[in-house]
Amino acid sequence: MARKRKGRDLHGWLVVDKPAGITSTSVINKVKWALDAKKAGHAGTLDPEATGVLAVALGEATKTVPWITDALKAYTFTVRLGQKTNTDDAEGEVTHESPDRPTDDDIKAQLGQFVGDIMQIPPAFSAVKIDGQRAYKRARDGEEFEIAARPLWVEELLLVDRPDADHVTLEMTCGKGGYVRSIARDLGDALGCFGHVRELRRTWSGPFDAKDGVTLEQLDEHAKTDGLDHMIQPLEAGLDDLPRVHCPESSVTKLRNGNPALVMGDVEYGEECWAAHDDHAIAVGIFKSGELHPTRVFVR
Structure with a gap:
């Protein structure tokens, strides 16, 4: 018989303003410990030296992580001009230098090529997998390898x-899978002066x-108490980008059991949406002929 998982049944989102010098995984573990939560996960890793929004999903909210991962995100970051590093940020070793410094107009003239649908090569020191192994592990071992370019909006x-002449601060809004370090590197190359990220902050992510x-x-101050419970946003916040339909009482049990059921709402055939009853999310699924065909159900 499986052992019952210890901790509190918490379901929702806690937004953490992550400081520099700690990994995203360490933040998740700290949240789980402080809240005594049974289950926690996050939507969108931040580099250890990056700061800002780390949205932590608790309990059943972990099922909504994909929609926050796919949502638009905004970053404010400072690029150090005149230097390229092997990590594309200030933690790495300087590999190239240039005395040239572009004007503001020079920089603005190059920004357009990084807007819209672009192809981006992730940094060598990243979590991208190359033949089953993380790129950063291969890079640390001194291996030479290529990473395929990936689409980014x-x-x-x-x-x-x-x-000052050595630094420029930029704001970027982008979709899933964007590497700010790559933008800094590629902008520096386009300007002919090199560049890397000096500071990075995620200011918002989806609704957070x-x-x-x-x-x-x-977290430390209120650890093992309910002192932060009022800061937990509802599970439904993770579904902010999906249309909502109404689930009548007669359909609740069917949907929670994973079966198609009648719902009411103004959505198109084949559209993904979520069904709510008394303002609580029951399921996410595909709308077909007046019914929701659930792909995820929430049990709280």
């Missing part, structure tokens, strides 16, 4: 500040904003 890329984030200090 960039909604917007703006120059917002120029602190950094201003609503809990700090690690708050």
Whole structure:
């Protein structure tokens, strides 16, 4: 007989304002410990030195992670001009240098090529798998390898500040799978002066904003209490980008058992949506001929 998982049955999202110097996995473990939560996961890894929104899913909310992962995200980052590093950020070794420094107009003229549907090569020091092994492990071992370019949607890329000749601060809104380090590297190459990320902050991710984030200090202060429960956003926040339909009482049990059932709403045939009863998500699925065919069900 399987042992019952210890901890509290918490279902929803806790936004953490991640500080620099800690991995995303460590943050998840700390949240799970502090809240005494049975189950936790996250939507979108941040590099250890990056800060900002790390959206932590609790309990049944972990089933909504794919929609937050797919949602648009916004970053503010500072590029160090004149230097390329092997990690494309300030943690790596400088491999190339240039005395040239572009003007603001030079930089703005190059930003357009990084907007829209672009192809991007992830950094060598990244979690991308090459023949079953993480790229960063191969890079640490000094191996030479190539990473295939991947598609990325960039909604917007703006120059917002120029602190000095060596640095430029940019804001980017992009879709799933974007590497800010790659943008900094490729922009530096396009400008002919090299570049790497000096500072990086994720300001929002889907419906979650950094201003609503809990700090690690708050997690420590309220650890093993219910002091942060009021900060937990509902599971339904993870479904913000999907249309909603109404699930009548007669359909609740059917949907929770994974069976098609009658729902009501203004959605197209074959469209993905989520069904709610009394404002609680019951299931996500495909709408067909007045019925929802569930692909995920929520049990709370």
